[in-house]
Amino acid sequence: MHTSTTARRGNDSKKESKSLHKSGRFNFGNARFLLKKGLRAAHIKSTYHYLATQHKLLLALIPLLVLVAGIVVHELIHGLTWALFARNGRRSIKYGVLWKYVTPYCHCNEPLEVRHYVLGALMPAVILGILPSIAGIITGNFYVLVTGIFFVMAAAGDFMIIYLLRGEKRSNRVLDHPNEAGCYIYRQG
Known part of the structure; x- marks a missing residue:
């Protein structure tokens, strides 16, 4: 019974994310791009910090x-x-x-x-x-x-x-x- 509850929750969350995406309230593609861009900026900052302190x-x-x-x-x-x-x-x-x-x-x-x-x-x-x-x-x-x-x-x-x-x-x-x-x-x- 525990496994069917988990499966039901998983299905519910998939339906919810699809409905948010279709409604236009949240665009997952933009979120991924911004996340990648933020990670690149963080990587550049950390590399600069490393060079500035160590080399x-x-x-x-x-x-x-x-x-x-x-x-x-x-x-x-x-x-x-x-x-x-x-x-x-x-x-x-x-x-x-x-x-x-x-x-x-x-x-x-x-x-x-x-x-x-x-x-x-x-x-x-x-x-x-x-x-x-x-x-x-x-x-x-x-x-x-x-x-x-x-x-x-x-x-x-x-x-x-x-x-x-x-x-x-x-x-x-x-x-x-x-x-x-x-x-x-x-x-x-």
Whole structure:
């Protein structure tokens, strides 16, 4: 008799939960999503707390790693953008480091139209700087905002080159200087 009572209670609770779900008063799918989201947030907080208390040096290195990775991605964005407009595509792009200045660089081996060169020069500032800054402002995330501002400042050399090209005709071509920050301009006759 005890087992039939348990079975009856189980059936009653199933009927009740189905009726709540059908009535629209409670959505189990949303509850599961919120529970998972809450668990993810709790996991991130606990991981941060663990790093902050047990591995302070590792926690301090995370921003440095983000910045170094961002500088490499900055150069990759230059190369990928210029490769879209180069006749030989990615084969025209060369990456390296100017060890004298400890600065990574991206070099396009063939002349590009001024507008394509400028677009390639602007893209890292937009993707790594301006868009994250806007996202940081909208979401109120200080770290994303500061990272975006850093990458806008990291594009200062790119802005300098764009400024130098401001009066050039669109039909002119620009060739990266092979080992200095700068470029050659080929003017159409």
